[in-house]
Amino acid sequence: MQGLHLTADLYRCRCAPEWLTDAAGLGSRCREAVAAAGLQPVGELFHAFNPMGDAPAGVTATILLAESHLCVHTWPELGAVTLDVYVCNFGGDHSTKARTLMQALLALFDPEEARQHSLARGTPVATDTTNP
Amino acid sequence: MQGLHLTADLYRCRCAPEWLTDAAGLGSRCREAVAAAGLQPVGELFHAFNPMGDAPAGVTATILLAESHLCVHTWPELGAVTLDVYVCNFGGDHSTKARTLMQALLALFDPEEARQHSLARGTPVATDTTNP
Numbered sequence: 618m619q620g621l622h623l624t625a626d627l628y629r630c631r632c633a634p635e636w637l638t639d640a641a642g643l644g645s646r647c648r649e650a651v652a653a654a655g656l657q658p659v660g661e662l663f664h665a666f667n668p669m670g671d672a673p674a675g676v677t678a679t680i681l682l683a684e685s686h687l688c689v690h691t692w693p694e695l696g697a698v699t700l701d702v703y704v705c706n707f708g709g710d711h712s713t714k715a716r717t718l719m720q721a722l723l724a725l726f727d728p729e730e731a732r733q734h735s736l737a738r739g740t741p742v743a744t745d746t747t748n749p
Numbered sequence: 750m751q752g753l754h755l756t757a758d759l760y761r762c763r764c765a766p767e768w769l770t771d772a773a774g775l776g777s778r779c780r781e782a783v784a785a786a787g788l789q790p791v792g793e794l795f796h797a798f799n800p801m802g803d804a805p806a807g808v809t810a811t812i813l814l815a816e817s818h819l820c821v822h823t824w825p826e827l828g829a830v831t832l833d834v835y836v837c838n839f840g841g842d843h844s845t846k847a848r849t850l851m852q853a854l855l856a857l858f859d860p861e862e863a864r865q866h867s868l869a870r871g872t873p874v875a876t877d878t879t880n881p
Contacts, residue, residue: 618822739829
């Protein structure tokens with residue numbers, strides 16, 4: 618269960634606006650990015666929220682992986698996105714694949730600012746460097 | 750997009766073993782816990798991995814929320830589980846609901862040891878206390 622959980626909160630995304638509103642399109646792009654990173658999808662779920670008034674509504678794209686999961690949430694009214702890429706190291710160290718997937722999504726959304734965190738998951742107490 | 754992302758890595762779970770192997774049963778229990786916490790599900794995806802040999806295989810349960818998501822991954826061969834409860838504060842502060850959901854899942858799995866982290870998501874740079 619040891620693994621790497623990368624998070625990124627993206628602000629003022631400069632990508633085409635539809636990447637933040639088109640659940641099927643974003644889901645398809647996520648599927649491609651997962652495959653390109655060498656990760657193994659085992660399920661997927663894409664959800665488009667209902668617009669309130671004239672404001673565009675966000676979407677959620679989740680791909681379950683043999684290695685754990687990818688979750689994307691968008692806030693088109695803010696040009697904002699949150700990303701979660703979590704891979705456990707079952708069968709090998711998948712950290713590089715996780716970073717490749719994160720970089721692909723950062724390139725897709727092209728934010729002016731990104732706040733990123735890295736969390737070691739499932740790490741024995743004595744060697745966990747994230748909470749010394 | 751401001752919100753709270755709670756993670757927990759659970760070791761040596763003392764619950765009934767089927768909570769770590771029965772995707773439909775775990776999914777149903779997660780659905781109940783989401784409702785009891787006052788969070789709003791908008792989609793769900795439960796996946797059971799194929800056993801390799803005689804060892805039991807894990808499951809993944811994901812519930813997409815109006816407020817963001819819940820993800821549960823299990824490793825029955827280790828008695829281990831990882832939990833992610835992420836709620837954005839769209840329409841109000843849902844932090845208490847997130848903590849309620851996390852507590853319900855901790856009580857369900859009953860681990861001997863739990864390593865928990867809390868990450869502020871979507872927080873402006875000047876006030877983010879997780880990465881000073």
